[in-house]
Every structure is written in structure tokens, then in C-alpha cells.
Amino acid sequence: MPDSGMVETSRPKRGKGRPRNADGAAQSLGTILNLVRSGAAHTRQELERKSELGRAIVADRLATLSEIKLVDESALAEASGGRAPRLVQFNANRARILVATLDQTALGVGIADLSGRLITEHHEAMDLSAPPEATAERLGTLFEWLLAKDEHSAPLWGLGISVPGPVQLSPGDDFLQATPTFLPAWEGFPLVEQLARRFSVPVWMRSSVETMAMGELHAGAGAGINEMLFIKVGKRIGASFVFDGKLYRGAQGAAGLIGHLPRAASGRTASLDVLAGSDMIARDGLAAAQAGTSPALADILNRGGEITAIEVGQAAQVGDSVSMEIMSRSGHLIGQLVATLANMLNPSLIVLSGSIAQTNDILLAAVREAVYGESHPLVTRDLRISASRMGSSAGLVGAAKVVSEALFDPSFLREWVTHGAPTAMPRLLAALDQMGTAAIGAPASPPAAAAPPGA
Amino acid sequence: MSISGLGPHGERAAPPSRLSLTPSDVTAARDRRFRVAVVLHTGESDWSRQQLAGIAGTLGDCGVIVGEVVDCGFQAATQIAALERLSHEGLDAIISIPVANAAVAEAHRQVSRAGIRLILHDNVPTGMLPGADYTSLVSADNFGLGLIGAKLLSDRIAQGGEVGLMTYGVDFYATNEREIAFGRWIVANRPDLKLRTIRFPSLGAVRETTLSMIEESPDLAGLFVVWDTPAMEAVATLNTVGHDMPVTTVDLGRDAAICLAQDNHIVGIAAQQPFRQGVAVAEATILSLLGRAVPSWIALPGLAVTKANVADSYQTVWRSQAPQEILSAL
16 A cells, blocks of 8 residues: 655655755665664664764654654653653554465465564465465455454555565565566466555565574574574475574575485485475375274274375374374484584574474474484584474564565665655656556555455 | 364364373372463353353363453453463463453463463464463364354355455454454355455444444345354344344354244354363363473364254253253244
């Protein structure tokens, strides 16, 4: 939804403290906003000291930021003798970020504030092999529901999508102007273009293993951790690395595709995905159910149920010996590779994620056994290995962080801050126009405030 | 029946059978003499009374004392004050139904920080994580309940009609799931129908919401209300103004069951199993207090109830005979 009302009202007026060129104003506005947003400065005095800008300029920029409702100075800070200074706070409720995770078997959506904090989320089963048009329409419907449910009715400023495959970005890319390649079945489908046009906002996209690692780093087990190895176990097995508190993407955004590495097991050589991923777990579980060697899985099959990796994991959890063996075999294969990575990277935390890892302790135990057994003592001395507690929420939190950091990236912020909102930025408006032809069929107008789910 | 929905963090549901107590668990719990408090969103619904019966009975079997039951009256401030007070009373566990989302999240987190096991029922405020902020969530398959409500209503709606979705204006996981599922089923299975969403901010506003809905959409062909208490208020309002329309809802409360049997607007109910959910909540509490691993989300399926099976469904849900008003109407 464009926040076009801000275009006129936010344009800096000439006055005391104003620099003579717009670039200078944008730069100092960005500097001050990011000092407030990051919590590095809480009062005008702290802003003057940390920004090295004069009192008049700080006062003027704060007036502009208050005018566009990005900072709030209504509260008082604690007094340290004398009059209490005004507290300068970032208004995270100024606008909203929509996020989604597309997974092989589920769709998750959420709405977040400008700090990247999730406000509401929803997850539902979905088959990603269904036609992309249907999935994109469902995504748009759920996004409209989230906006209608938002009690602040705040404008939308950005959209983040997490997808189950590496996302190639060109150097210098900020928001996307075309859908990058992320899954063969979605090749040529203009997902980014449709969403950008439908909601009139910039769109960002990252791989699910990246967003989940980001989410875990900011709101999960990785909070405060600088060196983390994140492993996602599903149909595909992927890894993400955090070094010095920052996510490493690799030259093409393809870092961590460990599922492609060849492994040997049971007399054959194949990729880790094939030998230890959820397809293998489901296949071996189904064979055990059909052969009657697993009473728990045979019972599910006899009642007309489907055997997926989840059922095998749940059966293992309640002591079904064949299911335990299948999970343990997968865990050891993954663990051996994770041990190699741990020896190379020396992380302080390894987080195992994905629905199988979270429903099953045996996989985690097998990975732990392999890593502790095959790593240098120094590597494992203070190493923690845990299962994610965030589940698919990690991908949503991570996608919101991607958007939040991109919106307030100093160079991007400088470009929109004088327009009052990123949705009023001329470069975005031009890009939306260009994307128009790719989004034929999508509604041209923003969603109605009370649009129902599925409407 | 299978579980249609996913958990608050996208989890797959674990069945309540995962919580079965062994004789040694019961003995161990009896030896420890645990003390527990229950914090309800309301104590005024049949659903609450049934699930409390399941909780108290099961805990009693294991020698666990229910020291206090708090009725929050749907008020976040009441719940926050209750949780703050209970956190200092040396309890082993608190079973709570969060009445809101972000507003009550911190008060619930403080329970866990105080070293008290926190078992949630029906709702998880966004951002709270299992294993860190709470032990486990037990709920109905709320997504599945919405699907049942849509299917039962659809059977009564002619081609091309408009149906109403009367939902709670508060951000609440359980009612959100029902609302989303209802819409999804209609779009997928009855694309000929128009869907109109109406939100009520509180139970006290249901009558007014119903009246404005009738005024704005006089041709509405049917209505789904996200739980039975507001549904009964909507039905009473429809009767007052003499407006006839089929209604489906969630929860087999006594009044809703009677309306269903007597053909008083209600044509179908997606029933939770509150007594069994209460038993599961109590079992999850005991197992976690004994240091056993419990799944992060345990869900129970809903039941599709029509006039044809209302008497036996009533017995299943209520664990007692259906009232005479139901039996004599069949």
C-alpha cells in the first residue's frame, strides 16, 4: 500500500539547520534514525555526541523524523540530576512488513513491525508442487487477511519471502525487480512481480535455510551468539553459517548446499539428500510398514494413513525400534558431515531444524554422537548442539529481519527518507510500473481493509 | 480423524496418546504432591467447565492439588495481575489460556522465568517459544473445526449466495485458525459463494454486530460464528428481529446443542472435545513436572455434529446423557 500521503508532508522545508542539498539532509536523517533504531542513542544529547552533528541539525532532523512518525519523543528518560531529558524512541509501529515461508509441504505467513518483531503468524499445509498460480493466490489472500487483522492499520512498507532453494542475487541488488530462480517448478512464474504490484511495496527473497538461520540468530537459540552453524533437515538438507554475528551467503547465495555432497551408506553412494533426507525416511518407513516389521507404522497404514517422515519420527519417539533405526541412520550420516563442518568452522552453537528434527530426539542424539565422536576436543569443548524451538517461525522472523535491515540500510534509507516512506520512493514507483506487464491478472488496487480470508 | 491444521510455529500435531500416563508416572506424581493453578479466559462457558473437569479430575487421580482457578473474564489486565501474583506462590505449574496476544506474552514469560512449568491451552502469544517460554500447547484442531463449520454450512446454502463469517476482533490463535480455514474451504469448494467477514470486538458487542450485519447484508444466506457463546447471542438477535438463516459454529455447548436439536437456526456444530482436552492438558502437566519430554503441540480432532448425531455427540463431549430438551426434539 503506498504511503503516498507522506510525499508532500515529509519533504524537508528550508529552515535553520537545513543543509543546502537534499543528499546532506538524507544522510544526516539516516544517521540519526539508525542511531535511534539500533538503540545506540536514546536522547538528543547522545545523538549529538554519536552523530557528531550540531544541536540545531539534530533538532531539525528529529522534527522531520517525528513529522513522518518514525521517532517518538513523548516519553521522558531517567534524570541524572536536573531536568529529565526526552527519550528518543524508534516507532516500530509506523509501518508493517509482510513475510512468508514457502516450504515443500507448508506455507507460513506473518506480519511484523519495523523492528522485525512478528505480531501475528499462521501456518498451513500446502503442496509446493501444486501450480504456482494457486499458491501465489493463496499467499496474497493470507497477506490481505493479516493486513485486515492488524489493529494499528499501519501502512505496508515491505515484503519478505523465504523459499526452499538458493536465491541468486546480483551484486548491489536491494529490492527485487524480477523473480530470481529458486525452484525449477517456479521457473518463469512472476511471483515477485505479482506481489510487488498487488501490495505496491518492495519485495525481498532469501532461501529458507538463510531466513531460518537469521530467525534463530535474532529470536531463538542463537541470540547473542557470534559463530553458529544452522542445519535444516527436510527433503533437502542445507546449512547456513553465521560468522562474527553475520550470515554468510557465498558468492552466488548458494553457501551451505551440503545435501548435494556424495556420501556412502549401505553399499551405495548417493547425495546426502538421497541417503538421509525426509524422502529416504518416508520410503524406508513405508517399506517397514508394508513388510510388517514396524507395528506402529503398519497400524497407520492399515487405518488408511500416509507414511511420511513425520510419522516415522513420531513412531521412533514412542519407541518403535525400526523407526528408531531409520532415524538413527539418517542422523549419523548428517552428523558425520556436520562434524566435518564443525572442525572447519569451530562454531559455538549448532542448531538442527526442520520438522523431522523437531519432532524427534533420536535424530538429534545421532547427530550429537557423530559430531562429538568425530571432532577435535577443542571444537567440542564448549559446543552446544540443540534442536530449534522456533520451528517455521524462524523463517518468518528471519524474513522480517531481512526486510527490516534492507529498509534501513544506510544507502537505501537515504534514498527514501526524504519522501517519508519507502513506498513513495521514485525508483520503486518506476520499478512497479515496469513490473506491471508481468503481473497481469493480479488486482491493481490495494486490498480492502476488511477483506476476509479466502475472499 | 486426522489433524488438518499446523501448530503456532508450523509444528505437526502430536496425538494425545503421546501423553499416556503409566502406573509408575501416577505413583511418582502422587509422591511429589505437586501444586498447580489454572488460569482460564472465562469460567462462564460450558467449554470451560468441561475442560476444567478434565483437568481437575486427572490431576486429582495423580494427587496433584489444584490450588486456584482464576476466571479472567477475557480481560488481559486481570490475567496479567493473576499471573504476577501466582508466580510468587510457590506453585509447580500453571495451566493458562492466554486471553490475548502480545498484551499477555510478557506476563506468561515471567511464569517460566520464575521456574514454574507453564502449560498453555488453546492459544500461544506470538513470539513465545516451546521449551523456552512454555512447555507445551494443548488445543483442538482449530483449523479442522473451521473446515467442518464451512462444510456443514455449505450444505444449506443455495448456489451463488452470500455467507457471513462472524469472527473475534481480537488476535487469538484458535479463532484465527477457524476463521482462515472457513474461508479456505469456501474458496476451494464453493467458489460460487460470496464471503462477508464481520468482526465483533467483545462478547458484549455481538448483538450490535449482528444487527448491523443484517442491515448491511439483508440477503445473507448463512452465518458461521467462531464459537458458541457469540453464536447463541447472534441466534437470539436473529430471533428477536425475526430473521431466519442457517448458522454453524464451534463448541457443543448445551444451548447450542438444544438449538441444533430444535431447528433453531443452528444447523451444524464443529465440536471440540473439552473434557478430553482437559485430560490431555493435565497429563502434559504431570509428565513435564516429572521431567519427561512432552511434544510442543498436542491436538485433538473436532467432531462434525448435526441434528442426526447430536444426542450421541453430546454424550461423547459432555460425558453425560443429553438433556431432555434435546432428546424430546429428535
